[in-house]
Amino acid sequence: MNRMIPVTAIITAIALLTSGFMKQNGPELGKPASALASTSVAGESGTGDSFAVRMQLYDKLSKVTNVEWYWIAAVDQYERSISKARPKARPLLGQTVGVFVEPERWAGALNPYTEDNSPVSIRWFGGIGQDGDGNGSAERTSDFDLLYSLIRFMSSYGINEERFPIGIWEYYHNSRAAQRVTQFASLYRHYGRLDLFEHAFPLPIGNSYSYRDTWGDRRGWGGRRIHEGTDIFAGYGTPVRSTCYGVIEVKGWNKYGGWRIGIRDLNNHYHYYAHLSGFDKTIAIGDIVKPGQVVGRVGSSGYGKPGTSGKFPPHLHYGVYSDRGLIEWAFDPYPMLRRWEQAERKQLRSKG
């Protein structure tokens, strides 16, 4: 859609389309949205119960919007990841969904009543808030209304694989956000489930590597002034494995990182593996990987033009960055590495 068209005109058009649609589909939504949220979401990745509750919600939304469930799940998960990274700016509004919408955006920028929940006046003021569950009010604290409003806005640009991403871009006006949602959707689509938060240690478990907490050290072969990551020392050619379910976001040469690979997971964390001697040949940007899957080999590449190697001992530089919407923050991966290593050790022992 032409971006020169005022937002209010677009909203009015969407509202007109959806009001007719809701009349046809209203009876399907007898159950109020709050009844869906019988289980609260615990922890970062959620419990089995909370995944089931979410999936139920996405299926219902998919039925009324004709948007594939994995797009709906991806939008919700992107919103959740940004809310988790910025909890003060984006307090949780619903019970199950991770969506946050500013009151002004929900009710309309010029709406004098920022807590407005009347679909008619919200539409008049160009707000995005809509009544998804058919109870007559567009509630900014209703799981169903929240996610429904975002999906309605985005799907007004089309619902197929080419058009829906345009709507995502129009909502966020941020290409990183659009890329994330598309990555998440491809993961959900590929696996057909929401429970994709298992982790693995980046090297095969054993005694052939060593690492310690080097967070913030002054020296570092990672390409930053302060060391942002953990160096795991191991021999040339040791397999390097994905630590998560994720999408290959970056692959290639970087002056400091050498041959490096970047993987995005559903927590919106970017896992960075640097100084590799090579990549797994089958892996390309956009591919989906799972925890423990080999993506490359340990090396000592970096600190020069493509192919430079041997300026420091072979090791894997592993860093994790959290996406906060417009910027990314590195955080210390050491405690997670210890946890994943112990969990895998335990698993291996129990297998005998």
Ligand SMILES: [Zn+2]
């Ligand atoms: Zn390093």
